[in-house]
Amino acid sequence: MRLNAFLSSCGVSSRRKSEAVILSGRVQVNGKIVLAPFFSVDPEKDTVTLDKKKLKLSEHSYYVINKPSGYVCAASDKYYPVVVDLISGHEGRLYPVGRLDRETEGLLILTNDGNFTQSILHPSKEIRKEYEALLNIPINQKQLERWRKGFEISEGRHVKPISIQVIDREPENQWVSIIIIEGLKREVRLMAKEAGFNVQKLIRRKIGRMKLENLRNGEYVRLSFSDLYTKIFNGGIV
Numbered sequence: 001m002r003l004n005a006f007l008s009s010c011g012v013s014s015r016r017k018s019e020a021v022i023l024s025g026r027v028q029v030n031g032k033i034v035l036a037p038f039f040s041v042d043p044e045k046d047t048v049t050l051d052k053k054k055l056k057l058s059e060h061s062y063y064v065i066n067k068p069s070g071y072v073c074a075a076s077d078k079y080y081p082v083v084v085d086l087i088s089g090h091e092g093r094l095y096p097v098g099r100l101d102r103e104t105e106g107l108l109i110l111t112n113d114g115n116f117t118q119s120i121l122h123p124s125k126e127i128r129k130e131y132e133a134l135l136n137i138p139i140n141q142k143q144l145e146r147w148r149k150g151f152e153i154s155e156g157r158h159v160k161p162i163s164i165q166v167i168d169r170e171p172e173n174q175w176v177s178i179i180i181i182e183g184l185k186r187e188v189r190l191m192a193k194e195a196g197f198n199v200q201k202l203i204r205r206k207i208g209r210m211k212l213e214n215l216r217n218g219e220y221v222r223l224s225f226s227d228l229y230t231k232i233f234n235g236g237i238v
Contacts, residue, residue: 003027004037006048008114011058011093013075015114026051058092060113062228064238065220066212067108067204073099083108086218097121101186106131106204107212107238109228116225120207120232127232128162130206131178131188136198138173139166143195151194159187177205208232 007018019037097109150160167175210231
């Protein structure tokens, strides 16, 4: 197992943040400082320490939460409440799989399984995410067609949704369903701005084929790996 993956699986932090921990010289393998995040370790044979404290693999946990507005997708934050604080009774570190901005609500996965996180986030998996957005003014067919063609929103990068369509909900012609794959930072809001709209409310409704339907705002459910995997790739309701 790569060293950064081992740290992530021990609940130290995400793989990316674990790389910074390793490069800081705080990690030792069998008594020697290792500065290479991709250094190979055997969890059963090697002794890995962080700040001279022995690390061990954590039992993997998987939560699905209906994230409320006002919470930051992080393990800690100086200014705002964080989503992990909504999970009660869990011992050890959790971190969100991907991010929703502070104002966005809806489906979010929290786990301490770094390998699972990579399997969901990697672009090759092409995991679709469906959002429901309340626009500040009604949208017409011409504007929908323009949106479907996409926009230049990030350093000349052209992005467009997999699909966008109006939802039959009040206020009329102001709710849209948007499906994306890439998930760039604030992608839906940026596309809406380019299309001439402001997003008043944004909810992530689906991750893959897993759909948010029963969990109320701020509620969560703990799932096994197999249950979560099945819901994402084969379909299921939370």
